Amino acid sequence: MTETYGGASCPFFPPQSSITRLRLGDPSLDPIKQTAKNVVDGAFRDVLTSPAARDLFTAKVSDEEISNRPLDEWFGFASSTADITEDDEFLRLCCAVALLHAFVQANWTGPDLDLKPLDIISGSAVTEDLLHQKSITELAYGGEPAYHLAQVPVFLRLAKLLLDLPYRHCKSIPWWRLRAWLVHEQVLDEPVAVPSDLLVSVEPLLQDFASHPDLAGRLILEQGLLEHHLGHDKAAADYFIRAARATQLEYELTGALGKRTKFQQNDITQLVLLAESRTREDDESAADESNPGDAVPSAAVSESVADSSKSVMPDTLALNDDTLLERTEFTSSSAGSRLARIDPSSQSPLHPLDQCILLALCLNVRNTSPSHGLTAEQMSPYVSRVISHPRNWSVHTMALLLRSRLEAHRTRTVERSTLQLQALVDQMPTADSTITERLRYFHAIPLPSKWEMERELALRFLSIGVVKSALEIFERLEMWEEVVKCWQSMERRDKGIAIVRDLLEGRKAEAETVISREKTSSERRRQVLDATRKAKLWCLLGDLEPENALEHYNRAWDTSQESSGRAMRSLGGYYFARADYPNAITCLHRAVSINPLLGRSWFILGCAYVRVEDWEGARSSFTRCVTIDDEDGESWNNLASVYLRMGEAGKKIEAEDNADGELEEQAAQLTVSDDTSKSIPFANKMLAFRALKQGLKFGYDSWRMWSNYMIVAMDVGELNEACRALARVVEERSAKDGEQSVDEDVLERLVDAVTRAPANANDAVEGDISTGTVARNPNEGHGLLRQVTDLFERTILPRVSSSRIFRARARLLTWQGLWEEVVNAYLEGYRCSSAGTMEKGETDVGKWREAVEEVVDIADVLTNFGPRVEGFNWKLQARSIVRTFMGRTKDFEDEPEWARLTVLQEEIRKEE
Structure with missing residues (x-):
């Protein structure tokens, strides 16, 4: 499994390699082994300032060319890989990992880094300002800018350049490329697509880790975290579950009796996560085997690894509430x-790697249950299980951060939530734990960067109304978009406009940057403002000045040299809101070409295609939406709409007009027409049916989607599903819309589907009733009867009543032979009809004539079914109905139809 050079192993993670057992003070260490050990121990200065590393990072271009050449040409990395030795290759890997982790230490884990770029990069014309500007510009990717105040970004850029070189001896390179990409993604404003072979390239490593479950689990977990960051939640969930299986972590979310409040008298069932790590051979081997993230992929683990339990953990703030307990007190185990x-x-402490997996699974709960109302309740047991046994500084920090997010929306916990987040931000520069411990599980958890954590704190302040404190943080972080939002919330849009214009015109320098780089000239400021960030500012100005938006968005596109995805997204939205759909399609198509991971851009592009009746383009766009986020119910709905329109010339998807002209409102109101044409291929109808069925999992409360689903289900013969959909529509609409919530045509077709089968259940089965192999079609006859009956009795009639609904109900009861209920249903229908509700003084002749027909019909019903109801005086009921109606409508005695009522009255009298 290992590859040897000079008696040592090339870094390939196996815990039994010769590097694994190296110890501090070992006199046998050669320079290569010592370099690997320094990387593991976090001694990045020693690694990167060594003579070999200095030679690697000495600029090889002239002083005149250095400012105009990209960083990859400064050092000639690629030109010297042809005949590289194993030792040189290993040194490059060590330097790449040291650079990557130095960048992580400076921007994620802390403590403060004791290393500056000029300590390792040699060149008479090289300055920190030049390095920062070039690296930030080169780290921009996929049309998204890199965060300009990231510390020592040149370290990340150099690490990626080194890792992108060809390696012949070190098989762990794909894993390190995966890690470097995940770090890079978090520096960008928005997630962007990674190289297509990135995840595939690490799969061969899993075969080599067959005998090392922690290594396999860790690699799978990190693959899942990348998918999570890219928004591929379903794929991420699969990886997280695979990681748990690989490490043999046993876990179960269940219930157990316990108390949650101080004054609770009776035990009630509380959610609890039961989890147990597999037994490792010994703590040290467990640390070794789960430690590829320390530095060089393997494992030169110093004695300090075993001392992690002695380090100081982040402060866990107590709740100190007068009602809630600090943690749930369980009084019994979970039976069954x-x-x-x-x-x-x-419960016994979990291994830190298993704690990382639980936190990742907790993310999965959040992603797959965004609208169920159970999210916080489901996540809390995961987080509590990790917090209860701190094992690692970074893992415990992540758990506390997740708990802070969960508690942010509850009145009794919001104070601790905010204070805990503040404490986590404050702890980063401290040296209360070793660099090695902080980095050990960094790649296995979704820990946000320092600026993202401070941004989250500012947003928390903003949510509780502390706008000034939030504004101070945003200004310090130079997050101008959020600064502008703060001023807008204070109804000072003019202030936001002034800030953006000052930045663009050089009148306002970003203070932190100026101080750190000793710059005072606004002219110099304009020169170093990279194109991608400048384009973003022009877009922001366009958002603030709608009257000049088109000019500003185009300026942003030109400034970025046609590379800004934000500019094209803004232009696409601008044209869409003004119904200029061809231009909207052009701009949005460019936007998704630059960054194809943003589902919202695909959604609006699909809506624009719909407006111009380009069904194939719309299908492709909405398909991309649901590929990116398979929980996007609105996209599933629109995809179904498109399937029903493909191949139909001249037909449009109905769209309600939007008075406000809001982009999202217009895009969201695409609904399927009730009139589905017979010319639509059945295959397309089935595709629409399946798309709506998937979308309803995530749009359960959308009556429009249920209505569309009902219509399509009727069209494809899935009447059982149509019945369920009609019930949901009534439940959602009846309180507001009354009988309009019931599609009576659909209801009558459902009754028809039941009643066209033989009324005798034994005559209506498929199979041999004597052998018990009976099959019933769930979409007709007795297979559908129960659901249609429940639809009437449990859903419609308790909420809605109309004459047509009761008549449909009566037909169903007639088929069943329930004569008393049949008569009652027809009588209820009559009471809701025009005849039953007509008052004295009615002058509408047309309405009266319709009412006469209803009186004749109810008389016929009573004549036909009345005698079948034992003890029911149907004649008296019929005479009373006719007499009452004639008494209320005497004003129409001169009408010809009045004679019909007289004859009817005589016929009833004769029956008596």
Whole structure:
């Protein structure tokens, strides 16, 4: 499994390699081994200032060319790889990992870095300002700018350049490229697509890790975290579950009796996560095997690894609430659970890697349950299980951060939530734990960068109304878009406009940057403002000045040299809102070509295609939407709409007009017409049916989607599903729209589907009733009867009543032979009809004539079914109905139809 050079192993993660057992003070260490050990121990200065590394990072271009040449040409990395030795290749890997982790230390984990770029990069014309500007510009990717105040960004840029070189001896390179990409993604404003072979390239490593479950689990977990960051939640969930299986972590979310408040008298069932790590051979080997992230992929683990339990953990703030307990007090174990042997109140500590997996699974709960109302309740047990046993500084920090997010929306916990987040921000520069411990599990958790954590704190302040504190943080972080939003919330849009214009025109320098780089000239400021960020400012100005938006967005596109995805997204939205759909399509197509990961751009592009009746383009766009986010119910709905329109010339998807002209409102109101044409291929109808069925999992409360689903289900013969959909529409609409919430045509077709089968259940089965192999079609006859009956009795009639609904109900009861209920249903229908509700003084002759027909019909019903109801005086009921109607409508005695009522009255009298 390992590759040897000079008696040592090339870094390939195996825990039993010769590097693994190196110890501090070992006199046998050769320079290569010592370099690997320094990387693991976080001694990045020693690695990167060594003579070999200095030679690697000495600029090889002239002083005149250095400012105009990209960083990859400064050092000639690519030109010297032809005959590279194993030792040189290993040194490059060590330097790349040291650079990557130095960047992570400076921007994520802390403590403050004791290393500056000029300490390692040699060149008479090289300055920190030049390095910063070039690296930030080159780190911009996929049309998205890199965060300009990231510390030592040149370290990340150089690490990626080194890792992108060809390697012949070190097989772990794909893993390190994966890690470098995930770090790079978090520096960008928006996620962008990674190289297509990035995840595939690490798969061969899993075969080599077959005997090392922690290594396999860790690699799978990191693949999942990348998918999570890119928004591929379903794929990420699969990776997280695979990681748990690989490390043999046992876990189960279940219930156990316990108390949550101080004054609770009776135990009630509380959610609890039961989890148990597999038994490792010993702590040290466990640390070794789960430690590829320390530095060089393997594993030169110093003695300090075993001392992680002695380090100081981040402060866990107490709740100090007068009602809620600090943690749930469980009084019994979970009966029936497969992990029932575990006492919920005293679970054993989990291995730190298993804690990372639980936190990732917790992210999956959040992603797959965004609208169910159970998200916080489901996530809390995961987080509590990790917090209860701190094992690693970074992992515990991540758990506290997740708890802070969960508690941000509850009145009793919002104070601790904000204070805890502030404490986590404050701890980063401290040296309360070793660099090695902080970095050990960094790649296995979604820990946000320092600026993202401070941004989250500012947003938390903003949510509770502390606008000034939020504004101060945003200004310090130079996040101008958020600064502008703060001023807008204070109704000072003019202030936001002034800030953006000052930045663009050089009148306002970004203070932190100026101080750190000793710049005072606004002219110099304009020169170093990279094109991508400047384009973003022009877009922001366009958002603030709608009257000049088109000019500003085009200026942004030109400034970025036609590379700004933000500019094209803004232009596409501008044209779409003004119904200029061809231009909107052109701009949005460019935007998704630059960054194809933003589902919203694909959604608006699909809507624009719909407006111009380009069904194939719309299908492709909405398909990309649901590929990016398979929980996007609106995109599933629109995809179904498109399937029903493909191949139909001259037909449009109905769109409601929007008075406000809001982009999202217009895009969201695409609905399927009720009139589905017979010319639509059945295959397209089935595709629409399946798309709507998938979308309803995530748009359960959207009655429009249920209505569309009902219509399509009727069209493809899925009447069982149509019945369910009609019930949901009534539940959602009846309170506001009354009988309009019931599609009576659909209801009658459902009744027809039941009643066209033989009324005798034994005559209406498929199969041999004597052998018990009976099959019923769920979409007709007795297979559909129960659901249609429930539709009437449990959903429609308790909420809605109309004459047509009761008549449909009566036909169903007639088929069943329930004569008393049939008569009652027809009578209820009559009471809701025009005849039953007509008052004295009615002058509408047309309405009266319709009412006469209803009186004749109810008389016929009573004549036909009345005698079948035992003890029911149908004649008296019929005479009373006719007499009452004639008494209320005497004003129409001169009408010809009045004679019909007289004859009817005589016929009833004769029956008596």
